[in-house]
Amino acid sequence: xxxxxxxxxxxxxxxxxxxxxxxxxxxxxxxxxxxxxxxxxxxxxxxxxxxxxxxxxxxxxxxxxxxxxxxxxxxxxxxxxxxxxxxxxxxxxxxxxxxxxxxxxxxxxxxxxxxxxxxxxxxxxxxxxxxxxxxxxxxxxxxxxxxxxxxxxxxxxxxxxxxxxxxxxxxxxxx
Amino acid sequence: xxxxxxxxxxxxxxxxxxxxxxxxxxxxxxxxxxxxxxxxxxxxxxxxxxxxxxxxxxxxxxxxxxxxxxxxxxxxxxxxxxxxxxxxxxxxxxxxxxxxxxxxxxxxxxxxxxxxxxxxxxxxxxxxxxxxxxxxxxxxxxxxxxxxxxxxxxxxxxxxxxxxxxxxxxxxxxx
DNA sequence: TTTTACCTGTGACCCATATCACATTTTTCA
DNA sequence: TGAAAAATGTGATATGGGTCACAGGTAAAA
Numbered sequence: 001x002x003x004x005x006x007x008x009x010x011x012x013x014x015x016x017x018x019x020x021x022x023x024x025x026x027x028x029x030x031x032x033x034x035x036x037x038x039x040x041x042x043x044x045x046x047x048x049x050x051x052x053x054x055x056x057x058x059x060x061x062x063x064x065x066x067x068x069x070x071x072x073x074x075x076x077x078x079x080x081x082x083x084x085x086x087x088x089x090x091x092x093x094x095x096x097x098x099x100x101x102x103x104x105x106x107x108x109x110x111x112x113x114x115x116x117x118x119x120x121x122x123x124x125x126x127x128x129x130x131x132x133x134x135x136x137x138x139x140x141x142x143x144x145x146x147x148x149x150x151x152x153x154x155x156x157x158x159x160x161x162x163x164x165x166x167x168x169x170x171x172x173x174x175x
Numbered sequence: 176x177x178x179x180x181x182x183x184x185x186x187x188x189x190x191x192x193x194x195x196x197x198x199x200x201x202x203x204x205x206x207x208x209x210x211x212x213x214x215x216x217x218x219x220x221x222x223x224x225x226x227x228x229x230x231x232x233x234x235x236x237x238x239x240x241x242x243x244x245x246x247x248x249x250x251x252x253x254x255x256x257x258x259x260x261x262x263x264x265x266x267x268x269x270x271x272x273x274x275x276x277x278x279x280x281x282x283x284x285x286x287x288x289x290x291x292x293x294x295x296x297x298x299x300x301x302x303x304x305x306x307x308x309x310x311x312x313x314x315x316x317x318x319x320x321x322x323x324x325x326x327x328x329x330x331x332x333x334x335x336x337x338x339x340x341x342x343x344x345x346x347x348x349x350x
Numbered sequence: 351t352t353t354t355a356c357c358t359g360t361g362a363c364c365c366a367t368a369t370c371a372c373a374t375t376t377t378t379c380a
Numbered sequence: 381t382g383a384a385a386a387a388t389g390t391g392a393t394a395t396g397g398g399t400c401a402c403a404g405g406t407a408a409a410a
Contacts, residue, residue, distance in 0.1 A: 046302055052306070056305075068291070068298070069295050069299070101284070105283070108284060109283060112286060112287040115291045116290045119290050119293045119294040120244050122294060123231060124244070125297075125301055126231060127231060130229040133397095155358080162305040163398085165359095166399080167396085169360080170360080309366075328387060329387075330386085339367070339369075340387085341367090342367055345390080352409105352410090353409085354407105355406105355407085355408075356405100356408085357404105357407085358403100358404085361400105362400090363398105364400100366397090368395075369392100371392090372389105372391090374388080374390105375388070376385100377387080378383105379382105379384090
């Protein structure tokens with residue numbers, strides 16, 4: 001990517017800073033942007049009717065995240081994006097996302113790669129939900145993302161894995 | 176899309192026909208192609224150590240499917256793609272996939288859309304595995320894909336939903 | 351530094367779903 | 381068309397993981 005391409009691309013972006021606990025996207029509110037994490041960490045969550053929170057993903061440095069369904073369908077969020085740490089993001093609006101793809105085919109290629117690997121990762125997660133026990137899923141997670149387990153609480157991990165914090169706590173007796 | 180674009184694109188594709196029960200991709204064998212379903216139906220499955228089959232997706236007409244992880248990483252399949260009906264597919268090799276994207280930016284755009292919607296669908300499925308009961312998942316499925324439930328057996332649906340066929344059978348007493 | 355909120359572990363008990371076993375019906379294809 | 385294979389329903393029983401409850405620990409914020 002050349003200097004001039006980089007400068008062009010930079011004009012599409014806006015930087016914003018959030019505090020731990022802040023919502024970047026909130027359930028019920030229209031989603032106009034997708035966000036790139038420069039520094040910090042967020043979680044993409046769904047709060048169900050019973051008040052339970054489910055974690056769809058953790059977004060760390062260099063990840064793009066938003067409520068993609070709402071972003072692409074131009075609707076209200078059904079999920080929220082909440083900061084687990086003070087976080088700096090770069091914002092890209094829906095319009096600019098498409099303008100950028102049209103203007104710079106390298107960016108379209110880049111987003112294709114992102115979408116593909118996102119799809120792959122989700123598929124692997126579905127597989128582990130279908131085929132693995134709670135224990136296997138937990139050990140696979142700490143094996144594949146050791147840094148994650150150092151940055152988030154056990155309760156958060158439990159919610160990501162789809163189990164109760166009590167059950168997670170019982171999985172590593174003496175481990 | 177113009178006539179000449181269409182003709183160019185067509186040169187990248189090869190048609191193949193398979194019988195019900197045939198494997199299009201087989202666990203352990205290198206994956207060189209992605210497949211577009213012209214007619215028929217396939218399932219993407221993972222067979223675990225205990226011999227249990229898990230269904231990752233059903234590929235019906237107009238869907239692209241393969242073991243994407245193996246396809247993109249240029250490795251052996253960890254999943255299989257098996258025909259549920261006699262099926263006609265169009266094959267696109269890894270090389271041609273990239274050549275085509277580079278040659279025809281509309282195709283790259285098209286694949287970006289596919290990957291994005293694939294990612295969205297997977298995310299919704301993860302959410303339903305995390306947040307919904309077996310019953311809710313089953314009723315959501317027949318609501319969202321009524322045609323699917325008419326083409327595949329209950330055991331296959333159970334496997335897709337991540338539950339035993341016995342449990343599925345007990346979910347619709349009087350329904 | 352103190353207060354307050356959040357996080358973690360653990361026991362007791364419960365329930366949704368799995369497993370096993372068997373009978374019956376439906377579909378496939380030779 | 382007839383035999384073999386696959387799909388389905390249903391009872392009995394087992395179990396992984398959830399829920400509730402409480403206590404002690406750790407971190408954040410005023």
